[in-house]
Amino acid sequence: MLRRLLKDFRWGLLPVPGRLIAVIFFVALFIFPLITNVPYYLSIIIFCNIFVIFAVSWDLLSGYSGQVNFGHALFFGVGAYGSALLYKYLGWQPWATIPLGVLAAVLAGVVTAFPALRLRGPYLSLLTMAFPLMLLGLVFAFTNVSGGEYGIGGLPRLAATPIGEYYIILIVMTVSVLIMWKLTDAGSRYIRTGLIFHAIREDEIAARATGINTIRYKLLAFVIGGFFCGLAGALYSHYTRVAGPSTLLMTMSFQAIIWVIFGGIVSIYGAVVGVYTLYPLVEILRGIIPGYRFFIMSVIVIVILLFMPQGIAVWIRDKIERECPRCKLTNAAWRRECRACSASLH
Amino acid sequence: MIEGIIISTLVRGGVYALLASGFSLIFGMAHIINLAHTAFFMLAGYGMFYFMGELGLGIAPAIAITVPAVTLSGILAYRFLINPIREHLASVLLMTVALAMAFQELLLQAFGAHYRTAPALIPGVTEILGIRVQNQHLLTLGVVAVVILIVWLVLTKTKLGIAIRATAQDAEIANLMGISVPRTLLIATGIATALAAVAGILVSPLWLIYPQMWMAPLMMVMVIVVLGGLGSIKGSFIGAFIIALVETLVVFLVPGGSYLQVAFALLAMVIVLVVRPGGLFGIVFEEERL
Numbered sequence: 001m002l003r004r005l006l007k008d009f010r011w012g013l014l015p016v017p018g019r020l021i022a023v024i025f026f027v028a029l030f031i032f033p034l035i036t037n038v039p040y041y042l043s044i045i046i047f048c049n050i051f052v053i054f055a056v057s058w059d060l061l062s063g064y065s066g067q068v069n070f071g072h073a074l075f076f077g078v079g080a081y082g083s084a085l086l087y088k089y090l091g092w093q094p095w096a097t098i099p100l101g102v103l104a105a106v107l108a109g110v111v112t113a114f115p116a117l118r119l120r121g122p123y124l125s126l127l128t129m130a131f132p133l134m135l136l137g138l139v140f141a142f143t144n145v146s147g148g149e150y151g152i153g154g155l156p157r158l159a160a161t162p163i164g165e166y167y168i169i170l171i172v173m174t175v176s177v178l179i180m181w182k183l184t185d186a187g188s189r190y191i192r193t194g195l196i197f198h199a200i201r202e203d204e205i206a207a208r209a210t211g212i213n214t215i216r217y218k219l220l221a222f223v224i225g226g227f228f229c230g231l232a233g234a235l236y237s238h239y240t241r242v243a244g245p246s247t248l249l250m251t252m253s254f255q256a257i258i259w260v261i262f263g264g265i266v267s268i269y270g271a272v273v274g275v276y277t278l279y280p281l282v283e284i285l286r287g288i289i290p291g292y293r294f295f296i297m298s299v300i301v302i303v304i305l306l307f308m309p310q311g312i313a314v315w316i317r318d319k320i321e322r323e324c325p326r327c328k329l330t331n332a333a334w335r336r337e338c339r340a341c342s343a344s345l346h
Numbered sequence: 347m348i349e350g351i352i353i354s355t356l357v358r359g360g361v362y363a364l365l366a367s368g369f370s371l372i373f374g375m376a377h378i379i380n381l382a383h384t385a386f387f388m389l390a391g392y393g394m395f396y397f398m399g400e401l402g403l404g405i406a407p408a409i410a411i412t413v414p415a416v417t418l419s420g421i422l423a424y425r426f427l428i429n430p431i432r433e434h435l436a437s438v439l440l441m442t443v444a445l446a447m448a449f450q451e452l453l454l455q456a457f458g459a460h461y462r463t464a465p466a467l468i469p470g471v472t473e474i475l476g477i478r479v480q481n482q483h484l485l486t487l488g489v490v491a492v493v494i495l496i497v498w499l500v501l502t503k504t505k506l507g508i509a510i511r512a513t514a515q516d517a518e519i520a521n522l523m524g525i526s527v528p529r530t531l532l533i534a535t536g537i538a539t540a541l542a543a544v545a546g547i548l549v550s551p552l553w554l555i556y557p558q559m560w561m562a563p564l565m566m567v568m569v570i571v572v573l574g575g576l577g578s579i580k581g582s583f584i585g586a587f588i589i590a591l592v593e594t595l596v597v598f599l600v601p602g603g604s605y606l607q608v609a610f611a612l613l614a615m616v617i618v619l620v621v622r623p624g625g626l627f628g629i630v631f632e633e634e635r636l
Contacts, residue, residue, distance in 0.1 A: 063436075115616060118623045122379055126572045127619050130612035133565065137609030250561055254381075254443055261440035295451035301444040302427060309431040 015339050017320045017332050022269060029170055039162050046166055046239060048279050049173040051259065053232035055271040056180050058256040061225030063266040064184045064194070065218060066201030067116065070129035073252035074112065075226045077132060077243075079105040079233025081139075084152040084243035094158055098234040105230020106223055113222035117215055120204075129253065136248040151244025158238050169235055176228050181268045183224060197221060201266075262301055264311025273313035349477045351594050357483050357552070359590030360490030364545040365563060366570040366582035367497060368538030374514040374577030375534045378428065378438050384560040384567060385446040386539050390416045390546025391555045392453055394464040405467055413543045420539025421532060429528075446560055454557040464550035486548045493544055494583065497537070501579065510534050514577065565608065566593075569615045575625030585626065589614065 013019050032045060054076055062068045083101030086092050092100075112131055116124050139146040146152070159165045186194040196217050199207040208214050237243035246252065263274025278297060285293035308315035322331050322345050324338035331338055331345060338345060365387060372380045393412035397403045403411075423445060431437045470481045501507035512520040513530045521527045553559070570589050574581025589611050596610045618626065 068436075068439075115620050119619060122373070122576055123572055123619060123623065123625070125379070126568045127616060129565070129568065130616055134609040134612050137606045140605040141609075250565065258440060258443060261436045265436045291455055292451065295448055295455065298444040298448040298451065302441060302448065305437050305441050305444070306427065306430060309434040309437040311437075 015332060016330050018269070018317055018330070026174060033163050033166055037163060042162050042166050044280055044283050046169050048275055049169050050232050050236050050239065051255075051275045051279060052173055052272050053176050053228055053235070055256050055259040055263075055275050056177055056268055057225045057228035057232065059260045059265060059268065059271045060180050060184055060197075060228070061221050062257075063260065064197040064201065065221035066197075067120075067128075067218060067221060068125045069225070069253075070125045070257075071112075071132045071253050072128075072225070072229060072256045073248050073250070074128075074132035074135060075105040075108055075229035076233035076236070076252060077135060077245075077248035078108040079230030080237035080243040080247045081146065081152070082230070083234040084155055084237050085145075087155055088152050094156055094238050098231070098238065101234035101237075102227055102230040105226045105233065107226075108230075109222040109226025110219070112226075113219050116222070117218055129250070132248045132253060133250065136245055139245050139248065147244075149245065151242050151246075153242040155238050155241045155243070157241065158235070165239060169239065172231065172235065176231060177268060177272065180224070180228060184268060193217065193220065258301065262304065262311060264314035264317075267311075267314060267317075269317075270311050270313040273316075274311070277312065347598060351598050353479060353483055354594045354598075355587065355591045357486050358594060359587035360487055360494075361545050361549055362563070362566060362570055362586035362590055363583045364490060364493060364541045364548075365567045366574070366586050367494075367579050368541040369567050370571050370574070370577055370579055370582040371510075371534055371538045371541075373571065374579075375510065376432070376531055377435070378442070379568075380442050380538075381439065381564060382423070382442040382446040382449070383538070383542055384564040385449040386416050386420050387542040387546040387549075387563060388453070388555075388557075388560040389419065389449060390543040391464070391550045391553075391559065392457065394547050394550035395462050395555050396457075398464050399462070409547060412547060413540060416543035416546070417536050417540045420542075421536045424535040425532060446564075450557045450560065457557070459557060461554045461556050463553075463555060466551045467547075482551055486552070489544065489548055493541065497541070497579070500537075506530075506533065562608070566611060569611055572625055573615050573618050575627040578625070578627040581625060581627030 013023060029045065029049075033042065036042075054072070057075070058069065058072045061072070079101045081101075082104035083094070083097035086097040086100055108131075112128055116127055119127055140148055143149075157165065158168050182188060182191055182194075184194045184197060185191070186198045188194055196207070196212055199210070199212065200214050200217060204214055233247060236247065259274035259278055260271045261274075262278060263272065264270025278301075281300070282293050282297055285296055289296070304312055320333050322333045322335075323329070324331055324341065324343055324345065326343040327338060327341045329338060329340050335345060337343065365384060369380060369383045372378055372383065390412050393416065394408055397408035397411055398405070427441055427445065428438055431441065466482050468481045468485055471478050472481055472484060473479075499507075501511060509520065509525045509530050510533070512523065512525060513527055513534075517527050520530075566589060570585040571582050572585075573588065574583070574585030592611050592614050593607045596607045600606060600610075
């Protein structure tokens with residue numbers, strides 16, 4: 001077991017710069033509270049982690065299965081409001097309300113999927129956009145249940161200290177991202193969903209012709225997306241201790257689109273990079289020039305898109321990694337020969 | 347109340363029709379979901395507010411500055427920001443969002459987050475069949491009718507319109523027939539932005555002008571375009587009036603309706619889409635049917 005891990009480390013991790021960076025990044029996140037425990041810095045990272053779950057779940061649904069969802073805030077809001085309502089009316093604690101909030105978000109995913117399965121392309125995007133706004137209308141119409149403008153406040157904390165909250169959310173984020181990465185990994189030998197999602201996105205008719213029940217897998221994408229997005233929403237409501245209408249706004253749905261496409265769509269790391277670039281950027285700008293922070297962010301997004309239209313993470317990956325033309329193994333870009341089959345990389 | 351519903355529906359529907367036909371034109375031609383479309387509409391509203399309300403110019407110079415300026419900014423945005431990354435559809439989507447956000451934040455900094463209106467283009471009231479109608483509403487209806495007629499004539503009778511429709515149907519074949527596709531796309535973008543600018547000018551005295559005003563109409567425009575069938579201009583005209591009627595009825599008849607008007611409009615869209623997945627007048631290609 002240990003020898004296997006060591007072997008993986010020596011041959012699977014060290015020669016591939018992208019994987020090395022990812023591992024270093026996660027290790028850095030785990031030791032971050034040892035370096036500083038300023039609550040402000042911790043809170044930035046915590047928000048980043050919550051939004052990473054949110055963005056990656058959008059990427060799984062929209063990027064991988066090709067059902068571009070303009071209303072991802074629905075699942076986020078349902079997760080947040082679901083767990084908040086359970087606390088408000090039944091007085092349950094986070095360990096019970098979060099799973100049930102997630103379940104509500106999964107149900108929302110199934111409900112969205114039923115009309116959405118009949119549609120494709122832009123029609124699907126615009127249909128999904130409708131659902132969070134319909135729910136938002138209900139939230140404002142029934143203020144005695146939902147709390148209206150102010151939302152449902154006073155939710156219990158996840159843990160007693162900020163560091164405890166930091167580690168809970170970080171571990172949840174790491175596990176969720178790992179699961180979603182495995183589920184969408186087209187090269188996996190054991191889990192076929194990744195390959196099937198790719199097939200459906202590239203050519204649905206061909207996927208059907210090869211015997212894939214595309215309806216089932218598209219529904220599955222909605223369920224998985226709803227599950228993780230609901231998780232992010234429930235964590236968000238318990239961390240900010242309020243579930244408000246801001247979780248359902250169109251801005252929230254667009255936020256996921258901005259982060260993921262900026263980082264690079266159809267790549268889990270793209271979503272992570274997108275969130276970890278743009279969210280702290282806005283926070284830093286808040287300290288320097290608060291009025292113009294969103295303007296500067298959008299200008300940066302525009303400029304970067306002009307030069308790296310595939311997203312910043314994909315652009316960097318293409319600079320530091322190269323696929324061997326013969327055996328399709330990933331190599332560092334500065335190698336002259338493939339590390340396995342010694343074919344020339346140029 | 348009936349006359350209130352009728353006038354409100356016609357005005358709202360007319361404005362939506364202008365916005366939705368531009369959106370539909372861009373989508374049909376370039377397959378771009380232009381989320382910045384109503385940002386240009388907002389820009390025109392602010393332009394009227396600034397030139398008429400702040401600088402005190404007359405109607406004619408204000409319009410003469412606003413429409414070309416907004417149209418030019420739309421064309422420039424298309425040419426220099428959208429066109430270079432046309433083949434990456436996801437990036438184009440994000441580019442339009444970023445553009446709209448940039449406009450929103452710029453206007454927020456320039457004019458603050460206040461709710462504003464421009465002065466009325468023509469003040470006063472007229473009595474028609476015993477109903478008092480604001481001249482502003484009449485003007486809006488008249489301009490909408492004229493503009494829709496012009497767009498219709500341009501699209502069906504002129505060489506440019508034929509080129510636009512040919513490019514929308516099949517850009518490659520249109521290219522082979524000697525139509526300059528990039529130039530046609532640029533002109534179509536200009537027309538669409540100009541339509542949005544006209545809509546913005548018309549609503550500037552009627553609706554509130556604030557930096558987030560692009561979001562609600564954008565949503566409605568997308569609803570209308572989907573309802574009518576993407577890329578179908580006729581569909582967007584009819585969809586605009588259907589959605590305007592639904593919204594107005596909900597506001598007038600349902601208690602607490604102003605919160606639910608969006609929800610009901612969206613419900614109408616969901617029902618249409620479930621019954622007819624291609625919208626009312628959408629073209630469903632044989633290969634896309636499953």
